[in-house]
Amino acid sequence: MTDFTSATDADGIATITWDVPGKSMNVLSLTGMAELDALIDAALADPAVRGVILTSGKKDFAGGMDLNVIAKMKESAGAEPARGLFDGIMRFHGLERKIELAGMDPKTKKGGKPIVAALPGTALGIGLEIPLSCHRIIAADNPKARIGLPEILVGIFPGAGGTTRLVRKLGPMAASPFLLEGKLSDPKKAQAAGIIDEVVAPDQLLARAREWVLGATDADLVKPWDAKGYKMPGGAPYHPAGFMTFVGASAMVMGKTMGVYPAARALLSAVYEGALVPFDTALRIEARWFTHVLMNPSSAAMIRSLFINKEALEKGANRPGVADQTVRRLGVLGAGMMGAGIAHVAASAGIEVVLIDATQEAANRGKAHSEGLLDKGMKRGKVTAAKKAEVLARITATADYAALSGADLVVEAVFEDPRVKAEVTARAEAVLPADAIFATNTSTLPITGLAKASTRPDRFIGIHFFSPVDKMMLVEIIKGVETGDLAIAKALDFVRQIRKTPIVVNDARFFYA
Numbered sequence: 001m002t003d004f005t006s007a008t009d010a011d012g013i014a015t016i017t018w019d020v021p022g023k024s025m026n027v028l029s030l031t032g033m034a035e036l037d038a039l040i041d042a043a044l045a046d047p048a049v050r051g052v053i054l055t056s057g058k059k060d061f062a063g064g065m066d067l068n069v070i071a072k073m074k075e076s077a078g079a080e081p082a083r084g085l086f087d088g089i090m091r092f093h094g095l096e097r098k099i100e101l102a103g104m105d106p107k108t109k110k111g112g113k114p115i116v117a118a119l120p121g122t123a124l125g126i127g128l129e130i131p132l133s134c135h136r137i138i139a140a141d142n143p144k145a146r147i148g149l150p151e152i153l154v155g156i157f158p159g160a161g162g163t164t165r166l167v168r169k170l171g172p173m174a175a176s177p178f179l180l181e182g183k184l185s186d187p188k189k190a191q192a193a194g195i196i197d198e199v200v201a202p203d204q205l206l207a208r209a210r211e212w213v214l215g216a217t218d219a220d221l222v223k224p225w226d227a228k229g230y231k232m233p234g235g236a237p238y239h240p241a242g243f244m245t246f247v248g249a250s251a252m253v254m255g256k257t258m259g260v261y262p263a264a265r266a267l268l269s270a271v272y273e274g275a276l277v278p279f280d281t282a283l284r285i286e287a288r289w290f291t292h293v294l295m296n297p298s299s300a301a302m303i304r305s306l307f308i309n310k311e312a313l314e315k316g317a318n319r320p321g322v323a324d325q326t327v328r329r330l331g332v333l334g335a336g337m338m339g340a341g342i343a344h345v346a347a348s349a350g351i352e353v354v355l356i357d358a359t360q361e362a363a364n365r366g367k368a369h370s371e372g373l374l375d376k377g378m379k380r381g382k383v384t385a386a387k388k389a390e391v392l393a394r395i396t397a398t399a400d401y402a403a404l405s406g407a408d409l410v411v412e413a414v415f416e417d418p419r420v421k422a423e424v425t426a427r428a429e430a431v432l433p434a435d436a437i438f439a440t441n442t443s444t445l446p447i448t449g450l451a452k453a454s455t456r457p458d459r460f461i462g463i464h465f466f467s468p469v470d471k472m473m474l475v476e477i478i479k480g481v482e483t484g485d486l487a488i489a490k491a492l493d494f495v496r497q498i499r500k501t502p503i504v505v506n507d508a509r510f511f512y513a
Helices: 030-045 068-076 081-101 126-133 150-154 162-170 172-180 187-193 202-215 240-257 262-274 279-294 297-314 337-348 360-379 385-393 401-406 418-429 447-453 485-497
Strands: 004-008 013-018 051-056 115-119 136-140 198-200 329-333 352-356 395-398 409-412 437-440 460-465 474-479 501-506
Touching: 004 030, 013 030, 013 202, 030 068, 030 081, 051 202, 068 081, 081 126, 081 279, 115 126, 115 202, 126 162, 136 187, 136 202, 150 262, 162 172, 162 262, 162 279, 172 262, 187 198, 198 202, 262 279, 262 297, 279 297, 329 337, 329 401, 329 418, 337 352, 337 360, 337 385, 337 395, 337 460, 352 360, 352 401, 360 385, 360 395, 385 395, 401 418, 409 418, 418 437, 418 447, 437 485, 447 460, 460 485, 474 485, 485 501
Parallel strands: 013 051, 051 115, 115 136, 136 198, 329 352, 329 409, 352 395, 409 437, 437 460, 474 501
Antiparallel strands: 004 013, 460 474
């Protein structure tokens, strides 16, 4: 099974399709890179091939690099992990430079083969860096697609040529939101920004790519930075306008990061130093700074936490080996900001919710909070009237604890007073099924102490949300001394149902993270 395949049609156009088996989104591995390298070599060497289309067999183009690649590159050089990283990164640069130059004569810039990237959907990280090395980028008009380089958000920066190419394509000022902030855009906005070249109807994507290949001239294949007399848009660092851009960017980065975010500083250094030298030297500078960041312990920790561990948690790491505990009916005690937020995210995920407060009026106000969030979503075009009606229909606002009789999970979100919590625990357990799980949303009171008010402490657990619930993705699952595996599994399954990231922690006051 291969990640890349190639087929050449009667017109001599080789279509290289990226389709990683068993993955919903393409990611680039070392094996995949070797396959793509070999297919590009074959296309450039075959006189019957006139040009190449690089596309995806999935609804999206690619989501970036397989992060196991970083570990493998470090290991490849034994006692010199930095050397392994640098050499591995330069192999990526070599592949992209091969695509960029496409077999053309180095002096005349003629005789190359046109290579176009056809993006059906999202293209992130190296999934955009590879297209940036192609001679043209054509994207399908897919409003849900996201185009960009989000690496800075997870402690690194675009190190496979994306930094150097985007700065030379747009200029330092225009490129800064995409590099320093990880800004993502839909295809039309990416085209307006100058990142991609064309946006076409999805059913015309490959046809337009073929048309471009067949009509491309030698001049169409020469990147601006490879052309004689190239000048960086907005000015290089020694130009007055360019100088002011770098001064402003440096001040902004230091102000926002307080000097403790190595990726942002390394990115600025790579851009500044790279702008002073020829393109191929700039790629080496980018690779050196990228290696520097990857060897930094804080960047390595961010990658581990935000990619590797987060993915493992969302797949059920640390979950006890008990049967599926999908929540069918949720009870929420307390219709204040926190309780109302929990009810909203649960109902939005398709769970029936009973929202209880001391009075019907208070419960209704809690449900109205959900209605307000849905109204905002409608104004932004993200929620339909039908979706709003469905979500609100799933929330039953009441002051009657008897409505909890069919709930299999209850989350208590009342005032942080042990006596108040003990009272609502007793009232809820009086009507709950024997197999129901009771959770408290406390952040300041030990779970083991609160569980003393329960008649079933093995089914008592903490599920702590951060505020605002609809925006904050992390949820703490807190184990008391007597909390059982069934309660832990129920809490984990519930958090995954509402599409948030759970971490399991032991009993202590305040937040773990």
